[in-house]
Amino acid sequence: MWFKHLHLYRLHDAPTLDAAALEEALAEHAARPLGSQDPRRLGWTAPAGRAGTARLHELQGQRLISALRQERLLPxxxxxxxxxxxxxxxxxxxxxxxxxxxxxxxxxxxxxxxxxRAFVRSQKIDLWWDTRRGLIGVNASSRTRAEELLDLLRETLGSLKVTPLSSQNLPMRAMTQWLVDPASRPTDLVLGDQVELKAKGDDGVLRARQVDLDSDEIQQLLEGGRQASKLALEIEGRLSFVLHDDLALKSLRFGDALIDEANASDDDDDALVRLETDFVLMAEALGTNIERLIAWLGGESGTATGTSTDITKSDV
The missing domain is CATH 1.10.287 (Helix Hairpins)
Structure with a gap:
C-alpha cells in the first residue's frame, strides 16, 4: 500500500460527492478487459485487488481510489x-x-x-484524495501517467479543476540554497546522499549517488553555477524522498516508527483491514509532512504553474 512516488495537485472548487455517489460514478468508468484492437485502456479498479470489490475506500476524510492501465506492447x-x-x-x-x-x-x-497478438501490460495506479486539505496525490512514476489518471477522474466526475501544487520559493532555488548554506536548512530536514545538478549553459546534468552532499566537490560544482534539480531529503525520522524541481516526491520511504505502528495494529489477518490501516497512517503522514515541506519552501504559491482547466464531460 505504501506509495513509492507522488505527484501533487491542489484541488479547486472540489465537487461535493459523498462516498456512495462517488462509488457509483467510479463504477460507470470501471476497468474492462482490453479489446483485441484496443492499444490501451484505463478504468477504475478495486484498490484492494482480490481482497475487496469496492472502488473507493474513504476513512477520516482520506480517499483511496485506483485505476487499472492496460496497454498492448507492440514494438x-x-x-x-x-x-x-x-x-x-x-x-x-x-x-x-x-x-x-x-x-x-x-x-x-x-x-x-x-x-x-501483442502482450498486454497491466499497471495499477493509486490516487490519494485528501478531502480535508483539498489535495490530490497520484502514485505514479511520471507526470504523464498522473495526468492520465486526472483526466479519467475528470471524466468520471464531469468536472475537476486541479493545478500542480506549487510553492512561493522555487524548489530548485531552495534545494540549491540548502546545499550551499547548511544554516538555511530547516531543523528537521536532513540531506540524503543523492543529487542532480543542472548547469545554466550547455554543460548538461550531473548526477551523483551515495555521496557526501556537504563535500568540497559538491560545493565547487555549486560555486560554478550549477543548481540542484533533484535532491534526496529526509524529514527526520518520518519520511525520506527525492525532491524534484516540479515538487514531485520520488523514492518515498516512510519512517520505521510509522511502519512499526502499522505492523502492530490488529488486523486479524484481514487484507482489507490491513490496506485501510496502512492507507490512513500513510495519508496522514504524507499530509502533515507535505504541509511542512511547503512551509519550508515559503508557503504555497497563490498562482500555481502548469495547465489547469475546469473541463466538463461535454468538452471531452
Missing amino acids: SSVVREETEERSADVEAREGRKLPRKEKLAIKEQVIEELLP
Whole structure:
C-alpha cells in the first residue's frame, strides 16, 4: 500500500460527492478487459485487488481510489520491419516504387493484424484524495501517467479543476540554497546522499549517488553555477524522498516508527483491514509532512504553474 512516488495537485472548487455517489460514478468508468484492437485502456479498479470489490475506500476524510492501465506492447521496430518487408514484396511484384500513402496503409494493416497478438501490460495506479486539505496525490512514476489518471477522474466526475501544487520559493532555488548554506536548512530536514545538478549553459546534468552532499566537490560544482534539480531529503525520522524541481516526491520511504505502528495494529489477518490501516497512517503522514515541506519552501504559491482547466464531460 505504501506509495513509492507522488505527484501533487491542489484541488479547486472540489465537487461535493459523498462516498456512495462517488462509488457509483467510479463504477460507470470501471476497468474492462482490453479489446483485441484496443492499444490501451484505463478504468477504475478495486484498490484492494482480490481482497475487496469496492472502488473507493474513504476513512477520516482520506480517499483511496485506483485505476487499472492496460496497454498492448507492440514494438515499433517489429511494425517497421514487417511494413518494410511487405512494401518490398509489393514493389517487386508490381515493379514500381510505393508512394508514402500506400506504405502508411500497409503499416496500418500490419498494426491491425499484430495488435491482437501483442502482450498486454497491466499497471495499477493509486490516487490519494485528501478531502480535508483539498489535495490530490497520484502514485505514479511520471507526470504523464498522473495526468492520465486526472483526466479519467475528470471524466468520471464531469468536472475537476486541479493545478500542480506549487510553492512561493522555487524548489530548485531552495534545494540549491540548502546545499550551499547548511544554516538555511530547516531543523528537521536532513540531506540524503543523492543529487542532480543542472548547469545554466550547455554543460548538461550531473548526477551523483551515495555521496557526501556537504563535500568540497559538491560545493565547487555549486560555486560554478550549477543548481540542484533533484535532491534526496529526509524529514527526520518520518519520511525520506527525492525532491524534484516540479515538487514531485520520488523514492518515498516512510519512517520505521510509522511502519512499526502499522505492523502492530490488529488486523486479524484481514487484507482489507490491513490496506485501510496502512492507507490512513500513510495519508496522514504524507499530509502533515507535505504541509511542512511547503512551509519550508515559503508557503504555497497563490498562482500555481502548469495547465489547469475546469473541463466538463461535454468538452471531452
